[in-house]
Amino acid sequence: MSMPPPPQPPQYPYGQQPPQTPPPGPYGSPYPQQQPYPPAPGPYPQQPYPAWGMPPMGPPPKKSRVGLVLGIVGGVVGLLVLGFVGLVLLGLKVEHDFPAAKNKLTAPKTLVDGKYELTQDLSGTEGQKIEDEVDGAWDAKVTDSVVARYGVGGNDGRGSLVISGLYGRFQNTADGRANMLKGAGKAEGVTVVEPAKDVTPPGTDTTVSCEVVTENHSGLKATYPVCAWADGNTAAMVGEIAPSALTADPADVDLDAAARLTAKVRSETVRPID
Template structure:
């Protein structure tokens, strides 16, 4: 509203969900862009391409259903950004938006990933979270840290972000993983949450690894 004009009250619930989708999606996109390090492509030190990522119809033991496959649009932007990166080769991207039971008003899960051939995995993980934390309107509520859940053989980096735009404020965990063939950033949003209470990065890390296990498959 213009200066001196009182606001008209909160937007309809549907509009609020759309706004949340937009601002969280921007963070996820910024996070995956953090993977891209410009420079000359170096041929040595890259692993063989043994695994790739898919977007299953359901994730996290069928808690979330695929609502929108953005691989052809946002994923193409990721691939274009990655072209020429010195620590990534033969890149393909998958980007998807999931909702619990197909209902966006309850929350969402956004996954933006790449598969191909990567090196310097720790730098890739931290770079993705750094990019997410620097997105417009974002405050890092809990700084990034590496988490290796009990019994896991893969390290996940996680942080907690708070975003405020218009009348919407949301707080949610974002996690990233990177191995020789796959890398992704995952944001899981509960629309009922207003602050960091109840956010457990150990749980977020375990969920990220479960998502990884459900998305990964042999290359080819």
């Protein structure tokens, strides 16, 4: 009599393996190691581990200084527009002795010998706010306004210059410069850390008033100069914001250099009326 064949192990469908008894838990624990919780359902797949030879992902990069500068520049535009609120307080009503209208303020494609290139002309929006504020000033007859942003080589992140101004016929120009800077110093989040002083840059007959402000904007802090000029036909403020403004000390800001820059901007933006 032939012997029966030995029992065969159970067969499993292709690709499946027999159930395995989990090994003991870590550190020799007599209890089986618990299976991990299943991943939470969602539309996005789990992030796989890096491939062999690939370094693991590091922490996210810190926010670049370029982005910080751009955040401040947006606040500077509002600051320079707000400065013109002071013009309505310039003086008493005088219907005569207004200077003749000879010059206008412009926003050329480049400024400061081509260093800065125009990135945004805001004359139609922010400029209208200035005109609305100055409308009714007794010693200012406004023709038009100019508000523009310029970036180094056309890139605001590398440094930016903002000009905000008017042209028309103006009296009391010394008070005009002072009141523009006072208005800028009242902007939200702004503190005047070096008071205004008058500077007449060498080789010019233009008096420029400059102060140093510190601006806190959306958690960022920047220190930079703001300057103003006013003559019989034009009145404007200029703010220059370099990446170094994020770490500058107020005592290190050179107001004489800022005044020279402003005089240069004036020479390139003021043009005879056609």
